[in-house]
Amino acid sequence: MALGLKKEERRPIARGFDYYWGDLAAEKDYLMTRTEDPPSWKSGEASPRDYGRYLTDAYTDEAVSFIRRNKDQPFFLYVAYNAPHSPFRTYEPLVKRIVEHAPQYQGAYERMLTHTTLKKQQPYYHAPAFDFGKFKGKDLDQELLRLTYLSMLLAADDGVGEIMETLDREGLREDTLVFYLSDNGAALARPNDLGGVNLPLRSGKGSEYEGGVRVPYVMSWPGVLPQGLVNTKDVVSSMDIFTTTVALAGAEVPRDRIIDGVNLMPYLTGDKEGNPHEVLFFRRQVRNANAIRVGDYKWIDYAARPKDLTQLGAKAEPWLDAGALYNVQEDISEYHDLSTEMPDKKKELIALYTKLNRDLPVNEDRAAKLEDDDG
Numbered sequence: 001m002a003l004g005l006k007k008e009e010r011r012p013i014a015r016g017f018d019y020y021w022g023d024l025a026a027e028k029d030y031l032m033t034r035t036e037d038p039p040s041w042k043s044g045e046a047s048p049r050d051y052g053r054y055l056t057d058a059y060t061d062e063a064v065s066f067i068r069r070n071k072d073q074p075f076f077l078y079v080a081y082n083a084p085h086s087p088f089r090t091y092e093p094l095v096k097r098i099v100e101h102a103p104q105y106q107g108a109y110e111r112m113l114t115h116t117t118l119k120k121q122q123p124y125y126h127a128p129a130f131d132f133g134k135f136k137g138k139d140l141d142q143e144l145l146r147l148t149y150l151s152m153l154l155a156a157d158d159g160v161g162e163i164m165e166t167l168d169r170e171g172l173r174e175d176t177l178v179f180y181l182s183d184n185g186a187a188l189a190r191p192n193d194l195g196g197v198n199l200p201l202r203s204g205k206g207s208e209y210e211g212g213v214r215v216p217y218v219m220s221w222p223g224v225l226p227q228g229l230v231n232t233k234d235v236v237s238s239m240d241i242f243t244t245t246v247a248l249a250g251a252e253v254p255r256d257r258i259i260d261g262v263n264l265m266p267y268l269t270g271d272k273e274g275n276p277h278e279v280l281f282f283r284r285q286v287r288n289a290n291a292i293r294v295g296d297y298k299w300i301d302y303a304a305r306p307k308d309l310t311q312l313g314a315k316a317e318p319w320l321d322a323g324a325l326y327n328v329q330e331d332i333s334e335y336h337d338l339s340t341e342m343p344d345k346k347k348e349l350i351a352l353y354t355k356l357n358r359d360l361p362v363n364e365d366r367a368a369k370l371e372d373d374d375g
Contacts (some may be wrong), residue, residue, distance in 0.1 A: 017078075021062045028082050030055045030089035030152075031129055040065035049090040051128050051159055056083045056152070060159035064166045073168045076245060081159065084152040092128040094151035102150075110142040115144065125266045173222060177248065180218040185211045202334040208282045208291035208300055209334055225268050233329060235277045235293065240264050292353040296329035297338075299349035325349065 008308040009114055012020040023035045032053040038061060040046040045059035048054070063079045099109050132148055160180070167173045186196020188204040188211075198204050198211035205212055217236055219225060243261030246253050253259045266272035275295070282291040292298040301323030325346040340345050 019066070022059070028055075028085065028087055030082070030087070031131060032058065038065075049091075051093040054091060054155065056081055056159055060162050063159075063163055067163070067166050067170060067172070071172060074249065079159075079163065081156045083156045084149050087134055088130075088132040088145060088148045088152070090130050090148050090151040092130070094154050095130065095147060097154060098147060098150045103145070105147045105150075108141070108147045111141060111144055112147070115141070133354075174224075177219065177221040177224070177245070180216075180220070181238060182215040182371055183238070185213070185215060190344040200333045206284070206289075208284065208289045209333060210328060213282065219264070219268065229268075234267070234275045235280055236264060237261065237277060237280065240276065268271035279352065279356075281353065281360070283357060283360065290323070290353065290357070292349050292356070293328065294349055294352065296327050297349060298326050298328045298334070299323055299346060299353065300326070300334070302306075323350075 004345050008014065021038045023029065029035045032055055033057070035055060037053070038058045039048075040061045041048060045065050049057050059079060059081055063077060066075070066077055095109055095112065115132075130148060132145065164173075164178070167176050167178075168319075184205045185198045185201065186204050186361045187206075188196060188198075196204055198218065201209070201211035201214055203209035203211040207213075217238075217298070237260070239261035240260070240263070242344060243253055243259060244264045247265065250363040253261075262276040264276060267274075267276050280293045282293075291298060323346075324338075325332075325339050325342060326336065327338060328334060
């Protein structure tokens with residue numbers, strides 16, 4: 001998020017995109033009660049699925065329409081599905097497909113049809129839609145929630161498949177570099193979460209442990225990139241998408257500011273060796289999560305210190321002897337703290353973190369806000 005900008009200044013058009021479809025004010029309105037139909041539906045080029053209007057399908061149909069409209073010229077398409085993020089909303093045909101392939105969810109599906117709150121208030125079921133909202137508090141049927149989650153994920157999976165099929169049909173597949181990744185690890189169990197499992201990685205969404213920041217990062221480009229290559233050692237970042245695509249377009253990244261992304265193509269084609277990122281810096285203000293990775297080593301500090309010291313840029317650095325040191329290549333679960341065994345390495349990482357932290361602007365508005373719902 002760009003620091004110090006008003007909401008309208010952070011919207012896609014203001015940030016360099018030529019076109020976007022979506023409603024940022026109702027971005028999780030899966031049943032589209034407040035969200036406008038995409039242009040592809042209005043033009044009759046595509047139509048809602050037989051089970052109704054659904055946000056995930058709307059994104060897919062508009063993405064497919066965009067590809068067809070721009071197939072004769074270079075384009076950059078960014079599809080950011082909300083699913084399977086909360087609120088938990090789905091349609092019956094999606095649920096039935098999950099049950100068909102996983103009969104163990106038959107009981108949960110039957111409970112869906114009559115499920116109400118504990119106080120017997122309004123039911124969550126309104127055929128053919130299921131709306132479980134945030135699914136907060138004690139009114140939680142974990143199996144039912146899991147079934148809903150899987151059906152939402154199925155819609156996203158359908159969408160990715162449809163986009164890839166469109167590239168094939170339009171003869172664009174071998175001319176298109178595709179990135180596929182998640183923005184964070186799975187959320188862990190809380191009253192209003194699905195309760196993801198990131199094992200053997202430690203922790204999950206919202207943390208700077210590997211369970212929060214290490215995610216699959218897939219790149220595909222037939223005829224250019226090698227197929228089936230898996231790399232679990234070198235470190236890359238979503239920031240690299242910008243720099244990589246700018247280079248492929250024959251342009252140059254701006255020189256009047258620091259750009260943290262790296263062009264990954266030379267590393268993938270074998271023209272360059274080594275790690276694209278020797279250093280990765282992590283800071284999440286609202287949770288006071290501080291971490292840095294240098295090569296195989298990672299320092300992380302989760303101490304709950306006053307925000308006036310760590311979040312609002314005070315000169316005093318409160319973490320000089322804090323936190324833990326891990327070799328994340330050998331200890332992927334971040335279980336064995338090396339602080340005692342390697343004190344000099346820990347000081348080295350903390351010193352570098354301190355320097356980078358002072359160079360990074362502080363979003364005081366963000367730091368002042370209460371933690372939002374990460375469900």
